[in-house]
Amino acid sequence: MRPTITAFESSPDRGRGLARDMRIRWALEEVGQPYDVRLVSFAEMKEPAHLALQPFGQIPTYEEGHLTLFETGAIVLHIAERHAGLLPDDANARARAIAWMFAALNTVEPPILDRETASFTERDKNWYAERVPMLEERIRVRLGELSRRLGDADWLDGAFSAGDLLMVTVLRRVEGSALLGAFPNLSTYIARGEARPAYKRAFEDQLAVFTNRSPTGS
Numbered sequence: 609m610r611p612t613i614t615a616f617e618s619s620p621d622r623g624r625g626l627a628r629d630m631r632i633r634w635a636l637e638e639v640g641q642p643y644d645v646r647l648v649s650f651a652e653m654k655e656p657a658h659l660a661l662q663p664f665g666q667i668p669t670y671e672e673g674h675l676t677l678f679e680t681g682a683i684v685l686h687i688a689e690r691h692a693g694l695l696p697d698d699a700n701a702r703a704r705a706i707a708w709m710f711a712a713l714n715t716v717e718p719p720i721l722d723r724e725t726a727s728f729t730e731r732d733k734n735w736y737a738e739r740v741p742m743l744e745e746r747i748r749v750r751l752g753e754l755s756r757r758l759g760d761a762d763w764l765d766g767a768f769s770a771g772d773l774l775m776v777t778v779l780r781r782v783e784g785s786a787l788l789g790a791f792p793n794l795s796t797y798i799a800r801g802e803a804r805p806a807y808k809r810a811f812e813d814q815l816a817v818f819t820n821r822s823p824t825g826s
């Protein structure tokens with residue numbers, strides 16, 4: 609059954625692919641599952657119809673027949689469990705790939721989001737200048753740990769998995785920043801993810817929302 613996801617009608621990143629619908633688009637492209645996209649405005653996201661799908665008034669959501677899901681981790685896991693290509697067949701390797709999905713969202717993303725949120729909401733506060741180096745140091749620690757574990761491998765644990773998909777989308781939030789500069793293997797890792805044909809199709813489709821180009825045909 610063809611799923612429908614929601615995405616920003618007007619994303620603050622103007623199509624840089626940082627909005628989290630990108631994770632779902634990429635996962636669906638990886639497994640070759642066509643999908644529809646319903647664009648929602650910020651106002652609509654806070655209205656009862658959308659809150660029934662996503663209790664926190666956010667995107668993305670995922671509807672497939674009688675199933676409605678929210679939370680990108682849960683949605684990517686659902687897609688990965690029902691299609692080949694995003695999780696290994698071996699039970700232990702599969703469990704490790706799922707652990708990397710959690711690591712991306714629970715361990716690596718939080719310090720990156722803390723820094724982002726502070727830059728949006730605390731910039732005018734007198735403590736901001738003092739707080740930023742501390743927030744950046746927390747990110748640096750995590751990136752260092754991840755960089756050491758990745759080493760010169762292509763992916764986090766064997767073949768590309770849903771764990772890599774989520775990790776790359778998380779790391780893209782600091783792409784181009786000095787924070788990532790100290791970890792060239794992470795920059796190469798992101799580039800490796802971005803070079804995947806499925807990533808490119810997903811990226812073009814989310815960008816098309818802003819440039820009014822036709823989607824690639826998902």
Ligand SMILES: N[C@@H](CCC(=O)N[C@@H](CS)C(=O)NCC(=O)O)C(=O)O
Pocket residue numbers: 626627628629665666667668678679680681
């Ligand atoms: N943990 C959620 C986070 C969802 C989220 O933060 N979505 C953002 C867009 S990327 C959003 O809808 N922001 C608007 C808002 O929170 O009002 C997930 O992974 O799905």
